[in-house]
Amino acid sequence: MSRIVITGIGVISALGEFAETNHTALVKAECGLSSLQLFKTIYSETLKFGEIKIENEQLKNRLGIKNKGITRTSLLALHALNEAVNDSKLKEVQIKSYDTALIVANTVGGMCLTDELFQDANSKDNGSEYVSSYDCGSTTLFLQNQLGVKGVCNTINTACSSSANALMFAARLINNGYANRAIVGGVDSLAKFTINGFNSLGILAPQNCKPFDKNRNGLNLGEGSGFIVMEKESDVIDKKIYAVLSGYFNSNDAFHPSALSDNGDGPFLAMKGALKTANLSPFQIGYVNTHGTGTENNDEVEGKALKRIFETVPPFASTKSKIGHCLGGAAAIESVFSIIALNNQEIYPSLNFITPIESTGLIPLLEYKNHSFDHIMTNSFGFGGNCSSLIFSKK
Amino acid sequence: MYIHKSTCISPQQTYSDVDLEKLNISVNNMLNVVEPKYDDIPLNVLRRMGKAVRMGVGAALPLIKDSKNIDGIIIGTANGGMEDCIKFLNQIVQFEEGRLTPTNFVQSTPNAIAAQIGITNQNKCYNITHVHRGLAFENALIDAQMLLRENLEFNLLVGGVDEISSYNYNIENLGGWFKDEEIDNTKLYKNETKGTIAGEGVTMFVVNNCKENSIANISAIKTLHTNNTEEVAEQLKLFIEKNISPDKNIDLFLTGENGDNRLQNYYNVCENIFDNNTSIARFKHYCGEYPTASAFSVWLASKILNNQIIPQHFIKCKSNSNKLERILIYNNYKGQQHSFMLIEK
Numbered sequence: 001m002s003r004i005v006i007t008g009i010g011v012i013s014a015l016g017e018f019a020e021t022n023h024t025a026l027v028k029a030e031c032g033l034s035s036l037q038l039f040k041t042i043y044s045e046t047l048k049f050g051e052i053k054i055e056n057e058q059l060k061n062r063l064g065i066k067n068k069g070i071t072r073t074s075l076l077a078l079h080a081l082n083e084a085v086n087d088s089k090l091k092e093v094q095i096k097s098y099d100t101a102l103i104v105a106n107t108v109g110g111m112c113l114t115d116e117l118f119q120d121a122n123s124k125d126n127g128s129e130y131v132s133s134y135d136c137g138s139t140t141l142f143l144q145n146q147l148g149v150k151g152v153c154n155t156i157n158t159a160c161s162s163s164a165n166a167l168m169f170a171a172r173l174i175n176n177g178y179a180n181r182a183i184v185g186g187v188d189s190l191a192k193f194t195i196n197g198f199n200s201l202g203i204l205a206p207q208n209c210k211p212f213d214k215n216r217n218g219l220n221l222g223e224g225s226g227f228i229v230m231e232k233e234s235d236v237i238d239k240k241i242y243a244v245l246s247g248y249f250n251s252n253d254a255f256h257p258s259a260l261s262d263n264g265d266g267p268f269l270a271m272k273g274a275l276k277t278a279n280l281s282p283f284q285i286g287y288v289n290t291h292g293t294g295t296e297n298n299d300e301v302e303g304k305a306l307k308r309i310f311e312t313v314p315p316f317a318s319t320k321s322k323i324g325h326c327l328g329g330a331a332a333i334e335s336v337f338s339i340i341a342l343n344n345q346e347i348y349p350s351l352n353f354i355t356p357i358e359s360t361g362l363i364p365l366l367e368y369k370n371h372s373f374d375h376i377m378t379n380s381f382g383f384g385g386n387c388s389s390l391i392f393s394k395k
Numbered sequence: 396m397y398i399h400k401s402t403c404i405s406p407q408q409t410y411s412d413v414d415l416e417k418l419n420i421s422v423n424n425m426l427n428v429v430e431p432k433y434d435d436i437p438l439n440v441l442r443r444m445g446k447a448v449r450m451g452v453g454a455a456l457p458l459i460k461d462s463k464n465i466d467g468i469i470i471g472t473a474n475g476g477m478e479d480c481i482k483f484l485n486q487i488v489q490f491e492e493g494r495l496t497p498t499n500f501v502q503s504t505p506n507a508i509a510a511q512i513g514i515t516n517q518n519k520c521y522n523i524t525h526v527h528r529g530l531a532f533e534n535a536l537i538d539a540q541m542l543l544r545e546n547l548e549f550n551l552l553v554g555g556v557d558e559i560s561s562y563n564y565n566i567e568n569l570g571g572w573f574k575d576e577e578i579d580n581t582k583l584y585k586n587e588t589k590g591t592i593a594g595e596g597v598t599m600f601v602v603n604n605c606k607e608n609s610i611a612n613i614s615a616i617k618t619l620h621t622n623n624t625e626e627v628a629e630q631l632k633l634f635i636e637k638n639i640s641p642d643k644n645i646d647l648f649l650t651g652e653n654g655d656n657r658l659q660n661y662y663n664v665c666e667n668i669f670d671n672n673t674s675i676a677r678f679k680h681y682c683g684e685y686p687t688a689s690a691f692s693v694w695l696a697s698k699i700l701n702n703q704i705i706p707q708h709f710i711k712c713k714s715n716s717n718k719l720e721r722i723l724i725y726n727n728y729k730g731q732q733h734s735f736m737l738i739e740k
Contacts, residue, residue, distance in 0.1 A: 117484060
């Protein structure tokens with residue numbers, strides 16, 4: 001079986017609008033969290049978010065989108081997707097062929113338009129321009145239509161781990177002969193729905209989040225999108241190969257709808273399974289991009305699970321301290337970051353850490369470092385116990 | 396991929412004491428589910444569940460209880476708990492983003508159904524939710540098909556779930572997808588106007604690679620995105636060529652025709668591919684239109700293959716033969732998403 005390689009990457013986040021600007025910000029350990037300037041909620045001033053400071057009209061102009069009813073979620077996705085597809089130099093005929101798949105994860109869909117949705121859902125006449133754009137599938141269907149993709153199209157929602165499962169599904173489509181290449185990613189935009197949802201659970205941090213710190217007090221929500229192009233190694237001639245997607249696994253914690261179990265069985269099984277798929281031993285992992293939300297529950301459980309897997313825990317960090325938690329976009333964005341780290345043989349620090357959690361004593365990476373390594377693991381754990389881990393390896 | 400067990404909660408008598416001849420009549424252009432008692436769910440848990448989660452868990456539990464092991468939970472749902480979602484939205488607006496209660500939020504995420512099934516059964520295996528609108532269930536089936544190739548011994552739970560809430564009815568209605576005039580489901584196929592009637596339901600299957608004692612074989616699946624009728628017909632011909640040897644007959648062509656005159660041509664061009672050795676039947680007057688109605692059609696096909704009879708109200712056109720070994724399903728969602736599924740004995 002031919003290995004699955006990454007030939008294109010694209011990302012837009014609070015750190016930057018393209019892969020290269022995100023890379024520069026990661027190297028400089030910049031933080032993209034801020035008060036809200038564009039998105040209106042009563043929490044705009046009191047909480048910190050990973051907001052992308054580009055208005056929808058500007059995104060539409062840049063992307064050449066003139067049709068009505070296109071949501072911010074769809075625009076951010078198209079922005080990252082275009083970058084990835086151009087980067088991989090996919091030909092028009094390949095994009096439109098029946099053996100190219102398009103797999104997209106998101107959790108809010110068009111619900112970023114909370115007020116419009118409220119109107120339409122409670123109305124018997126005069127629908128808004130967005131009546132067909134509220135579900136998660138609407139973003140994928142918009143992208144499918146823009147590109148004219150003919151192969152398998154799918155939308156996945158496993159809450160915060162959605163886009164890890166999108167990457168995994170795309171890789172399996174190729175391995176099982178349902179596609180020869182895939183355009184795959186994840187996206188979410190800020191929404192009153194998720195802001196108030198996470199706030200009602202009491203897990204939004206009042207200031208910038210502090211992943212793995214003893215005094216961490218919640219997460220920051222972010223927005224953004226990451227996309228990659230996957231191809232079979234045997235099909236790739238004369239183009240840059242960023243990395244190999246060597247391992248993936250999905251497991252359920254089966255404990256609680258919105259919290260992880262004490263022992264972190266779901267995270268443990270996801271990491272263990274990904275190592276097995278990649279045929280690697282734990283010591284071969286050179287860096288872990290953690291889920292690291294900054295919540296009381298996640299970081300302690302993830303730390304425990306890391307200690308169960310690794311005799312010596314490798315350097316690890318959370319990029320959520322820089323871009324917030326981008327939900328359905330998180331794993332795809334962080335996969336792009338992981339691929340960039342592996343390609344440049346460097347690792348990026350976690351911000352705002354002071355004191356280790358007592359039960360684990362784990363300290364995340366605190367400074368930018370050149371680092372010689374072959375394999376990177378990235379974790380994503382979601383509500384509903386949906387846990388997935390991916391491993392990218394050097395070509 | 397062989398079906399070994401199934402449950403179906405639909406607007407009709409399909410859960411226990413199945414009666415395919417009986418036809419409940421729609422009310423206000425809606426076919427609402429007939430919900431069972433859910434004996435397997437503790438009352439205090441049941442009270443907190445929204446309809447989609449309740450139906451999903453309720454249909455899954457008897458199958459899991461009856462199976463030795465379940466190695467994966469794969470759910471297709473376009474919207475999940477839409478009612479909880481809008482209830483939470485209403486809270487946001489009503490209380491101007493103040494202190495809100497999280498129950499509706501947690502239940503509104505589409506993955507809550509698969510997650511709740513996992514939690515209820517302490518099942519730590521593969522767990523995923525496909526939400527690709529009118530092809531959410533088909534993608535769940537493709538996922539199951541792949542998982543059974545990767546793990547030959549696996550036993551999987553795969554299903555489709557979608558509910559009618561007054562909110563998504565409003566939104567779809569504003570989008571022009573339901574009929575303006577009130578009709579009842581016995582007159583659905585008159586095709587004079589745009590729109591259809593709303594439906595809902597849950598269908599769950601236990602599938603594996605073991606042919607012995609199976610109910611039916613889901614032998615091929617193909618999905619397609621296009622608004623070109625000719626392309627649909629072309630792809631259907633290719634699907635038949637690829638998956639059915641010329642000496643085998645397609646005994647029944649089962650379609651998702653739904654009375655929307657804008658979509659009729661898709662069904663016409665596909666029906667034209669068949670000769671009088673193939674019967675043609677329809678199912679949306681029975682379950683209504685919803686994004687995962689195709690899951691219901693797979694259940695119906697498996698019943699027809701086992702009963703060796705197609706109740707009259709499903710039949711559009713009867714073939715010369717009485718044999719029923721092979722059923723091809725074509726479904727179309729909003730003229731944009733299409734699927735072909737081959738179900739065999």
